[in-house]
Amino acid sequence: xxxxxxxxxxxxxxxxxxxxxxxxxLLRPANEPAQTSSRVTVVATTPPPDAxxxxxxxxxxxxxHKVEQSPTSSAPAAGTAPEEVASQEQSTTASTQPSxxxxxxxxxxxxxxxxxxxxxxxxxxxxxxxxxxxxxxxPRFAITTTxxxxxxxEALALTVESEQASAVAATIGGRSWNLIQTAPGLWWTVIAIxxxxxxxxxxxVVDLYAEDGDWLRSASASVVVLANAAPLEEVTLGGTGxxxxxxxxxxxxxxxxxxxxSVSGPPRWNGPWILPVEGEVTGVFGAQRTYDGxxxxxxxxxxxxxxxxxxxxVAPAPGTVVWTGxxxxxxxxxxxxxxxxxxxxxxxxxxxxxxxxxxxAPGDWLGNIGNTxxxxxxxxxxxxxxxxVDVDPVQWLGDDRPPLPPVAPDSEQTADTLD
Numbered sequence: 001x002x003x004x005x006x007x008x009x010x011x012x013x014x015x016x017x018x019x020x021x022x023x024x025x026l027l028r029p030a031n032e033p034a035q036t037s038s039r040v041t042v043v044a045t046t047p048p049p050d051a052x053x054x055x056x057x058x059x060x061x062x063x064x065h066k067v068e069q070s071p072t073s074s075a076p077a078a079g080t081a082p083e084e085v086a087s088q089e090q091s092t093t094a095s096t097q098p099s100x101x102x103x104x105x106x107x108x109x110x111x112x113x114x115x116x117x118x119x120x121x122x123x124x125x126x127x128x129x130x131x132x133x134x135x136x137x138x139p140r141f142a143i144t145t146t147x148x149x150x151x152x153x154e155a156l157a158l159t160v161e162s163e164q165a166s167a168v169a170a171t172i173g174g175r176s177w178n179l180i181q182t183a184p185g186l187w188w189t190v191i192a193i194x195x196x197x198x199x200x201x202x203x204x205v206v207d208l209y210a211e212d213g214d215w216l217r218s219a220s221a222s223v224v225v226l227a228n229a230a231p232l233e234e235v236t237l238g239g240t241g242x243x244x245x246x247x248x249x250x251x252x253x254x255x256x257x258x259x260x261x262s263v264s265g266p267p268r269w270n271g272p273w274i275l276p277v278e279g280e281v282t283g284v285f286g287a288q289r290t291y292d293g294x295x296x297x298x299x300x301x302x303x304x305x306x307x308x309x310x311x312x313x314v315a316p317a318p319g320t321v322v323w324t325g326x327x328x329x330x331x332x333x334x335x336x337x338x339x340x341x342x343x344x345x346x347x348x349x350x351x352x353x354x355x356x357x358x359x360x361a362p363g364d365w366l367g368n369i370g371n372t373x374x375x376x377x378x379x380x381x382x383x384x385x386x387x388x389v390d391v392d393p394v395q396w397l398g399d400d401r402p403p404l405p406p407v408a409p410d411s412e413q414t415a416d417t418l419d
Contacts, residue, residue: 141165143206143221146403152228153195153286155391157402158204160187164216165208172204172223173197177387180340182266188405189263190340192389195286195299199227230286233300235376237292248328255327256301260335260343261388264320267404268339273316273396274362276346277369277380279307285392301390302345302383309378311369313346315360316396324352330381331373334366344393345383348375 141162150156160168160179168179168187173194179187191204202225208216283304289296315336322343323335330347334354337343350370354360371378384393395401 141206141208141219143204143219145204145221145223147400148222149224149226150193151226151392152193152197152199153390153392154395154400155190155192155386155402156223157405158189158191158206159405160206160208161185162187162208164210166211167209167213169207169209170204171207172202175389178263178341180263180266182405186405188340190267190342190386190402192386192391193223193225194389195228197225199225201225228286230284230288230299233283233287233289234293235289235291237374237376244328252327252329255323255325256330256335256345256383257385257388257390260322260337260385261341263339263341263387264337265339267342268319269317270404272398272401273393274314275305275397276313276316276366276382277305277307277311279305279311279379282306282379283381285390285394302347302381303393304379304381306377306379307369309350309369309371313349313366313369313380315362315364315366316344318361319344319359321354321356321358321360324354324356326372329374331375332367332370336360336366341387343385345381345385347381347383348372348379350378 141160141164144157144159144161146157146159158170158177158179160170162168163185165187170177170179170189170191172191175194177189177191179189182188193202201222203220203222205218205220207218210216281304283300283302285300285303287300289300317336317338319336319338321334322337324333326332330345332349332352333345333347334349334352335343335345346366348370349367350372351368353365353367360366369378369380375381382393384391384396
């Protein structure tokens with residue numbers, strides 16, 4: 001074979017190799033990455049448009065770090081022997097491809113650089129995000145009202161369980177009631193339902209306060225108030241008498257309803273009360289009355305028991321004597337503080353056997369039956385007044401009386417539980 005023919009054959013071989021490489025490049029899929037890299041993919045939550053509306057796919061983003069290759073000749077010089085061509089190809093490969101150590105360092109740099117950038121970006125993004133503070137945890141507490149159904153002029157016990165509160169108050173019918181702490185996390189009071197309270201379902205609103213006096217939260221429980229069925233009582237005084245001085249009448253009312261309303265401490269009683277005197281019932285609590293045919297305003301505020309003049313009157317429950325004296329309408333009387341804002345009064349007496357500040361126990365002698373003040377005969381007018389609101393004394397003689405506060409939280413007794 002002549003030299004010109006050998007050169008033609010070699011040229012044809014080199015052209016065939018070049019065309020084959022180009023064909024291989026054209027046949028490689030466009031989305032096949034040219035170089036492997038580590039990436040974090042963020043998936044959008046917006047659904048993609050229809051295939052017909054999708055834009056043409058863009059070429060994949062190339063890594064920022066690239067390895068530049070030195071240009072090489074596409075063919076050896078004419079007249080070069082095959083052995084020399086092979087030697088040149090090996091020399092070119094050795095000069096253009098990095099060593100194993102250089103390749104490892106380059107790959108390590110490529111892998112570490114995106115990770116470091118991603119960590120920095122994440123830290124910056126985290127600092128830019130405003131995190132809402134966690135919602136304030138509302139204090140949990142429970143309310144117990146016992147009984148849940150009662151009559152106008154009766155009393156109920158209110159118990160509140162709360163570990164967060166430093167003070168607790170209750171409101172019903174526009175009147176506020178302070179609760180006393182009887183044990184850690186336990187608050188309790190006795191609430192009087194007035195004789196003229198609205199009937200039906202009534203809300204008891206409870207407010208919790210922090211140690212600094214700030215309001216924490218409030219919630220409510222419900223009680224059902226029934227109508228008082230007390231009868232109309234007709235009282236005959238006989239004669240016109242002398243009209244009472246309004247100032248004396250105001251003092252009579254103040255001594256019984258406004259001068260003695262504070263909550264001195266926890267309840268002093270520990271069971272049913274006893275009857276202060278035995279006798280005939282001549283007037284009941286809550287009754288409407290006429291005096292010599294004239295309708296009186298309001299209602300009868302106590303429980304009347306007729307007895308013999310001089311019969312002894314005893315204390316129905318433990319307490320402390322806080323007042324003794326005489327007023328214009330109710331005559332000679334004694335007032336006892338039983339704790340928890342509960343007071344009892346004894347009127348129309350003929351003799352007082354106790355003094356103010358004296359502690360009494362059930363059955364202790366207080367004085368004697370009399371007929372002083374505005375009275376038609378010897379009898380005892382017995383009152384129970386809770387923080388200025390009068391209630392039926394008979395309720396305190398049996399099991400219908402308001403229960404004492406529990407010594408520890410008891411979730412089974414709660415009537416209304418609030419989150």
